[in-house]
Amino acid sequence: xxxxTQPEKLLSVFKGAPVExxxxxxxxxxxxxxxxxxxxxxxxxxxxxxxxxxxxxGFTADLNxxxxxxHLKKPFAQEEDSAMYYCALSGRSGNTGKLIFGQGTTLQVxx
Amino acid sequence: xTAVSQTPKYLVTQMGNDKSIKCEQNLGHDTMYxxxxxxxxxxxIMFSYNNKxxxxxxxxxxxxxxxSPDKAHLxxxxxxxxxxxxxxxxxxxxxxxxxxxxxPGTRLTVL
Numbered sequence: 001x002x003x004x005t006q007p008e009k010l011l012s013v014f015k016g017a018p019v020e021x022x023x024x025x026x027x028x029x030x031x032x033x034x035x036x037x038x039x040x041x042x043x044x045x046x047x048x049x050x051x052x053x054x055x056x057x058g059f060t061a062d063l064n065x066x067x068x069x070x071h072l073k074k075p076f077a078q079e080e081d082s083a084m085y086y087c088a089l090s091g092r093s094g095n096t097g098k099l100i101f102g103q104g105t106t107l108q109v110x111x
Numbered sequence: 112x113t114a115v116s117q118t119p120k121y122l123v124t125q126m127g128n129d130k131s132i133k134c135e136q137n138l139g140h141d142t143m144y145x146x147x148x149x150x151x152x153x154x155x156i157m158f159s160y161n162n163k164x165x166x167x168x169x170x171x172x173x174x175x176x177x178x179s180p181d182k183a184h185l186x187x188x189x190x191x192x193x194x195x196x197x198x199x200x201x202x203x204x205x206x207x208x209x210x211x212x213x214x215p216g217t218r219l220t221v222l
Contacts, residue, residue: 043214043216086154
Protein backbone atom coordinates (compact mmCIF):
# COMPACT_ATOMS: atom_id res chain seq x y z
CA UNK A 1 0.00 0.00 0.00
CA UNK A 2 1.11 3.54 -0.67
CA UNK A 3 1.66 5.45 2.52
CA UNK A 4 3.56 8.43 3.88
CA THR A 5 4.32 8.67 7.57
CA GLN A 6 5.43 11.74 9.47
CA PRO A 7 5.91 10.51 13.01
CA GLU A 8 6.04 13.92 14.69
CA LYS A 9 2.90 15.98 14.93
CA LEU A 10 4.79 18.90 16.50
CA LEU A 11 8.46 19.81 16.46
CA SER A 12 9.55 22.69 18.61
CA VAL A 13 13.09 24.12 18.38
CA PHE A 14 14.90 27.31 19.25
CA LYS A 15 16.05 29.77 16.63
CA GLY A 16 19.45 28.76 15.28
CA ALA A 17 19.05 25.11 16.18
CA PRO A 18 19.18 22.37 13.52
CA VAL A 19 15.89 20.98 12.28
CA GLU A 20 15.00 17.56 10.92
CA UNK A 21 11.44 16.75 9.95
CA UNK A 22 11.05 13.04 9.45
CA UNK A 23 9.24 11.38 6.58
CA UNK A 24 9.05 7.69 5.73
CA UNK A 25 7.19 6.22 2.83
CA UNK A 26 5.86 2.91 1.59
CA UNK A 27 5.61 2.41 -2.16
CA UNK A 28 6.29 -0.61 -4.34
CA UNK A 29 7.43 1.26 -7.45
CA UNK A 30 9.60 4.30 -8.08
CA UNK A 31 8.17 7.22 -6.13
CA UNK A 32 8.57 10.93 -6.47
CA UNK A 33 8.79 12.69 -3.11
CA UNK A 34 7.86 16.25 -2.22
CA UNK A 35 7.80 18.59 0.74
CA UNK A 36 4.98 21.10 0.88
CA UNK A 37 4.74 23.93 3.43
CA UNK A 38 1.69 25.78 4.72
CA UNK A 39 2.43 29.03 6.55
CA UNK A 40 -0.23 30.42 8.84
CA UNK A 41 -3.33 31.45 6.89
CA UNK A 42 -1.63 30.80 3.56
CA UNK A 43 -2.07 28.19 0.89
CA UNK A 44 -0.08 25.02 0.60
CA UNK A 45 3.04 25.59 -1.51
CA UNK A 46 5.78 23.37 -2.82
CA UNK A 47 9.00 23.63 -0.85
CA UNK A 48 11.09 21.10 -2.73
CA UNK A 49 10.98 17.84 -4.69
CA UNK A 50 13.59 15.13 -4.64
CA UNK A 51 14.29 15.10 -8.39
CA UNK A 52 15.30 18.76 -8.28
CA UNK A 53 17.96 18.14 -5.68
CA UNK A 54 17.94 21.81 -4.76
CA UNK A 55 17.98 23.76 -1.53
CA UNK A 56 15.06 26.11 -0.89
CA UNK A 57 15.15 28.58 2.01
CA GLY A 58 18.07 26.60 3.40
CA PHE A 59 16.09 23.34 3.48
CA THR A 60 17.35 20.14 1.88
CA ALA A 61 15.97 16.63 1.64
CA ASP A 62 17.64 13.49 0.37
CA LEU A 63 15.76 10.45 -0.82
CA ASN A 64 17.09 7.35 0.93
CA UNK A 65 15.64 4.35 -0.87
CA UNK A 66 17.24 1.88 1.54
CA UNK A 67 15.52 3.44 4.52
CA UNK A 68 12.51 4.63 2.46
CA UNK A 69 12.93 8.06 3.95
CA UNK A 70 12.87 11.65 2.73
CA HIS A 71 13.70 13.69 5.81
CA LEU A 72 13.71 17.49 5.58
CA LYS A 73 16.68 19.25 7.14
CA LYS A 74 17.86 22.74 7.86
CA PRO A 75 21.05 23.50 9.78
CA PHE A 76 19.85 26.70 11.46
CA ALA A 77 16.14 27.26 12.01
CA GLN A 78 14.62 30.73 11.64
CA GLU A 79 11.43 32.03 13.26
CA GLU A 80 9.88 32.49 9.82
CA ASP A 81 10.23 28.74 9.24
CA SER A 82 7.36 28.16 11.68
CA ALA A 83 4.67 26.44 9.62
CA MET A 84 3.00 23.13 8.86
CA TYR A 85 5.12 20.82 6.71
CA TYR A 86 3.72 17.99 4.63
CA CYS A 87 5.68 15.21 3.03
CA ALA A 88 3.99 13.81 -0.09
CA LEU A 89 4.47 10.98 -2.53
CA SER A 90 3.50 10.60 -6.16
CA GLY A 91 3.94 7.29 -7.98
CA ARG A 92 5.83 7.41 -11.28
CA SER A 93 4.45 4.32 -13.01
CA GLY A 94 0.97 4.93 -14.35
CA ASN A 95 1.22 8.24 -12.63
CA THR A 96 -2.10 9.96 -12.27
CA GLY A 97 -0.58 12.90 -10.46
CA LYS A 98 -2.23 11.78 -7.25
CA LEU A 99 -0.36 13.04 -4.20
CA ILE A 100 -0.41 10.99 -1.04
CA PHE A 101 0.28 13.19 1.96
CA GLY A 102 1.68 12.44 5.36
CA GLN A 103 -0.14 13.64 8.44
CA GLY A 104 1.88 16.83 8.58
CA THR A 105 4.34 18.19 11.15
CA THR A 106 3.97 21.58 12.75
CA LEU A 107 7.35 23.24 13.13
CA GLN A 108 7.52 25.84 15.86
CA VAL A 109 10.69 27.92 16.00
CA UNK A 110 11.01 29.80 19.27
CA UNK A 111 13.04 33.01 19.62
CA UNK B 112 -2.56 37.53 -10.45
CA THR B 113 -1.52 34.16 -11.76
CA ALA B 114 -2.92 31.59 -9.38
CA VAL B 115 -5.44 29.03 -8.32
CA SER B 116 -8.48 30.67 -6.76
CA GLN B 117 -11.42 29.26 -4.85
CA THR B 118 -14.77 30.68 -3.83
CA PRO B 119 -16.08 30.99 -1.27
CA LYS B 120 -13.32 31.15 1.32
CA TYR B 121 -15.72 30.28 4.13
CA LEU B 122 -18.99 28.39 3.91
CA VAL B 123 -21.29 27.79 6.87
CA THR B 124 -24.45 25.82 6.23
CA GLN B 125 -27.03 23.52 7.78
CA MET B 126 -27.06 19.76 7.56
CA GLY B 127 -29.02 18.50 4.58
CA ASN B 128 -28.31 21.50 2.37
CA ASP B 129 -26.67 21.38 -1.07
CA LYS B 130 -23.67 23.62 -1.71
CA SER B 131 -21.01 24.25 -4.34
CA ILE B 132 -17.39 25.33 -4.18
CA LYS B 133 -15.76 26.82 -7.25
CA CYS B 134 -12.17 26.61 -8.39
CA GLU B 135 -10.44 28.44 -11.20
CA GLN B 136 -6.85 28.44 -12.38
CA ASN B 137 -5.23 30.78 -14.88
CA LEU B 138 -1.94 28.92 -15.07
CA GLY B 139 -2.79 27.16 -18.32
CA HIS B 140 -2.73 23.78 -16.56
CA ASP B 141 -4.63 20.80 -17.89
CA THR B 142 -5.09 18.83 -14.66
CA MET B 143 -7.07 19.88 -11.60
CA TYR B 144 -7.66 18.25 -8.23
CA UNK B 145 -9.78 18.44 -5.09
CA UNK B 146 -8.30 17.57 -1.72
CA UNK B 147 -9.97 17.40 1.68
CA UNK B 148 -8.16 18.47 4.87
CA UNK B 149 -9.90 17.16 7.97
CA UNK B 150 -9.91 18.50 11.51
CA UNK B 151 -6.63 16.72 12.23
CA UNK B 152 -5.04 18.50 9.25
CA UNK B 153 -4.81 15.28 7.27
CA UNK B 154 -4.89 15.93 3.51
CA UNK B 155 -6.42 13.41 1.16
CA ILE B 156 -7.17 13.52 -2.54
CA MET B 157 -10.78 13.30 -3.63
CA PHE B 158 -10.86 13.84 -7.39
CA SER B 159 -8.64 14.65 -10.33
CA TYR B 160 -9.59 15.85 -13.80
CA ASN B 161 -7.36 15.97 -16.85
CA ASN B 162 -8.65 17.96 -19.83
CA LYS B 163 -12.16 17.86 -18.34
CA UNK B 164 -12.01 14.09 -17.97
CA UNK B 165 -12.26 12.37 -14.58
CA UNK B 166 -8.97 10.60 -13.81
CA UNK B 167 -9.08 9.95 -10.09
CA UNK B 168 -12.14 9.26 -8.00
CA UNK B 169 -11.17 8.12 -4.56
CA UNK B 170 -13.76 6.47 -2.34
CA UNK B 171 -15.82 9.59 -1.94
CA UNK B 172 -19.58 9.43 -1.27
CA UNK B 173 -21.85 9.96 -4.28
CA UNK B 174 -23.08 13.14 -2.61
CA UNK B 175 -19.88 14.74 -3.89
CA UNK B 176 -19.96 15.51 -7.60
CA UNK B 177 -17.15 17.35 -9.35
CA UNK B 178 -17.84 19.23 -12.56
CA SER B 179 -15.30 20.59 -15.00
CA PRO B 180 -16.92 22.91 -17.53
CA ASP B 181 -13.52 23.66 -19.06
CA LYS B 182 -9.84 23.06 -18.35
CA ALA B 183 -9.58 26.16 -16.18
CA HIS B 184 -12.43 25.29 -13.82
CA LEU B 185 -13.23 22.42 -11.48
CA UNK B 186 -16.23 22.88 -9.25
CA UNK B 187 -17.32 20.66 -6.38
CA UNK B 188 -20.99 20.18 -5.63
CA UNK B 189 -22.04 18.53 -2.39
CA UNK B 190 -25.58 17.23 -1.83
CA UNK B 191 -27.25 16.55 1.50
CA UNK B 192 -24.41 17.91 3.59
CA UNK B 193 -23.48 15.98 6.73
CA UNK B 194 -21.60 17.03 9.86
CA UNK B 195 -18.63 14.93 8.79
CA UNK B 196 -18.24 16.98 5.63
CA UNK B 197 -16.90 19.86 7.71
CA UNK B 198 -13.34 20.36 6.55
CA UNK B 199 -11.09 22.58 4.47
CA UNK B 200 -11.31 21.76 0.78
CA UNK B 201 -8.31 22.57 -1.39
CA UNK B 202 -8.27 22.81 -5.14
CA UNK B 203 -4.99 22.30 -7.00
CA UNK B 204 -3.80 22.28 -10.59
CA UNK B 205 -0.81 21.07 -12.54
CA UNK B 206 0.53 20.70 -16.04
CA UNK B 207 -0.09 17.02 -16.63
CA UNK B 208 1.34 15.29 -13.53
CA UNK B 209 3.97 17.92 -12.77
CA UNK B 210 4.13 20.10 -9.64
CA UNK B 211 0.73 20.88 -8.16
CA UNK B 212 -0.24 24.44 -7.23
CA UNK B 213 -2.84 24.84 -4.53
CA UNK B 214 -5.69 27.24 -3.99
CA PRO B 215 -6.23 29.05 -0.66
CA GLY B 216 -8.79 26.55 0.55
CA THR B 217 -12.50 26.72 1.41
CA ARG B 218 -13.42 26.13 5.04
CA LEU B 219 -16.78 24.34 5.12
CA THR B 220 -18.66 24.17 8.41
CA VAL B 221 -21.80 22.07 8.57
CA LEU B 222 -24.06 22.80 11.55
